[in-house]
Amino acid sequence: MKTSEASPVLTFLGATGTVTGSRFHVEVADQGILVDAGLYQGVASLRRRNWEEPDLSPKDLAAVVLTHAHLDHCGYLPRLVRDGFTGRVVCTRETAQLATIVLRDSAHLQEEDARYANQAGYSKHHPALPLYATEDVERTLPLLEPVTYGVRTQLADDLAVTLQPAGHILGSSVALVEAGHTRTVFSGDLGRPSHPLLAPPLPPPAADVMVVESTYGDRSHPEPDPDVLADVVRRTAARGGSVLIPAFAVDRTELVLLELRRLLEAGQIPELPIFVDSPMALAALDVYRHAMGRPSPQLRPGAGARLAEAVDGLDVHAVAEASGSQLLNEPTFPCIIVSASGMGTGGRVVHHLAHQLPDQRNSVVLTGYQAEGTRGRQLADGATHVKVHGRYVPVRAEVVTVSDFSVHADAGEMLAWLASAPEPPRTVYVVHGEAASSRQLATRIEDELGWCAVVPRLGERVRLD
Template sequence: MSDRGPERPVLSFLGAVATVTGSHFLVEHRDTRILVEAGLYQGLAELRRRNWEPFPLSPASIDAVVLTHAHLDHCGYLPRLVKEGFAGTVTCTDHTAALAGIVLRDSAHLQEEDAQDANRLGWSKHRPALPLYDRDDVERTMPHFRPVAFGQVVDLGPETAVRLQPAGHILGSSVVVLETAGRRVVFSGDLGRASHPLLGPPAPPPACDALVVESTYGDRHHPIPDPDLLATTVTRTIRRGGSVLIPAFAVDRTELVLLELSRLMVSGAIPRVPLYVDSPMALAALEVYRQALREGSAELRADAAESLDALGGLAVTTVTSAAESIALNRPSHPCIIVSASGMATGGRVVHHLEHQLPDPRNCVVLTGYQAEGTRGRQLAEGARQVKMHGRYVPVRAEIVQDVEFSAHADADEIVGWISSAESLPRTVYVVHGEEHAAQALATRLSRELDLCAVVPRLGERVRLG
């Protein structure tokens, strides 16, 4: 890629094509380069290797990064960009900045820990195994953040400006509205749902020349929630003397899981057994939500205070030290453990799975989308063994998938969101979904809304107007 940008605005798809991870989208006009999202690839080994490949352009040539939200697949590559020379600003909401700091510090810690374990135990082919970035890289990244309010117009370069509007996915999540040289492109990021118990729904998209929309659930509908699924699962597991392990994303998902467990315990639908939250990151993220409530954030639903207050009354044992976490690998009594990460790609939950999966008394409850190539996906698809820390572990525990906790819009909700625009976009680019999901959504948008809907190729460049 040359140092000089095009005379007319161009959009390039540098990630999140035929996969739900690694979001990177570049908008160029003359000497201005804006990167929307800086996500980490997760899941399949061939995708994770992309994190180590040279970035398609010099990070030093990027003027600014704009983030939709703080999940790792949207912000987790930022420290690597800074490490390789990025010196611009990172525009996002204040809640995204707060949560991203938590997420990135945890990501660096896990990468350093994994590299140390790989070198000590010899399960990596790399000699020595190294982290993609470390905690010092994260601390050098944080000063680049420039939080802005929803609706605030921010100049990013000549003829280029951005504003953010609520996406309703997690706290701080945004739809990005980028204007350059008279063209407007909108990036959905991850779209939330109207049924989120804490957050308001996504704002309708504005009129635009191009819309870049996610398709995580682009080929399916969320089923009608089974209100008894979690209760019956927990109850039968406890009765047979087992423990319930719930892998959950630390940001937003853990809060929703705890809200439901609180409701079930108060109503008597599940036994009052010890409940552990083994994720320092989740506890830090919960405090950001509580701070948003104290500040009267407009993102929160009117009844969010009641829900968050219920969490305050829930008898939860927070697990902070490594020694306390290790003790939960083989609980001495039936209990419920909520731990990150949500797709079992890393973190403390992997150690718990390693010890608890072989015991048929136990149960693992998967609470959201499981990307291709992740341990969570393998468990959801019925794997009888999974590989962790260089060895295979038999799966004898019960595996249950509870889709009630998904914070992603499904196909109907995405189509409904697009159709609510004041005028439909000229072109829709369908990204951030596995290939079959993206293609299904593009086909549906073409058929039902008569839109020019395209699934782009990795590295493809298109003109904005």
């Protein structure tokens, strides 16, 4: 595509046709930034993209803007640094704190998975290697540059960014990128108006172009049904089994604890020991608790007190050491285990699944979106066996999906947020969703708002002017 030298250009380097791998390249003249640097997750064909040579030179990037600290938005950063990136990584304070935890854990898990694969001999690669190592993460962390919501930050001569609360997880942002004379809004992952700790996302600022997620672009969230979680906890306890809750370490663990506290207070579940078995989740919980003590436009009034009451009012046991985690593979008493990762793709929960899925006394409670190709998605779709560490494991445990915990805007909530913009954009690009979900949201944007909405292709370049 031929453009004048000064024409700002957006290239879609990830999150097209899938909910992972968010990477968007904005360039004007000879200056460029990346909005998000996420890992691909899920099916092997997507994960292999993490290993491909990037379609840009990392050393030429002036900056990376992180919308939030989930791995599919920040997890590729250490690879960029390994390949030569030395620029700024602009994000909120809480995103910097959480990304530090997430990236260190990511490198550790990759190193452990590679070690275990080499030891067990089930990898196709000889030797199996991590995408990046702990040393790459430690070189990345000094590049994190926290900025304040609402403050315009100059990234290069013709590039600037302003962040505003997105209401998705702590520190999450909607990013307004100014490139030359153009304004582009990136939704990142947009939160819901009903998040119990975070305030609803602000209306989007005026922009020429919007890039919006579509994780739930083809559906509406069901009305919350607290009986689903309460019933499965009661049934499992009566069978003498354990309730395993794969939960994203950032934000989801906090929401699960809030709900368990509410159900206990209401007398809907028995008092059971609750094991938070994820060092990353425990570290993230500390970030949440400290952040809740400071005034912030992203928080609901009284959020800190609610979180403190939930943690302090439950029989919560923090499991930091691997030896303690191993004891939870086959518990000898009814309990609740909250462990990462939320889609069963890595971390301690994988070992728990391997041991607990074959036992019909147990249950597995899925609490969020399960991407295509993940163990969580297989379980949600009714798989009778799943592959763990090179072996197939039978699924005899009860598997229940609880939809109440999603912190992604659904289709109606996304449309309402877009409609609150002060003026219509020229174009909306719909990304970060499976193909059918993105197409349906784009169709609704065109039909209901009368705006031009496009589902871009991977690698597609578009002008922003």
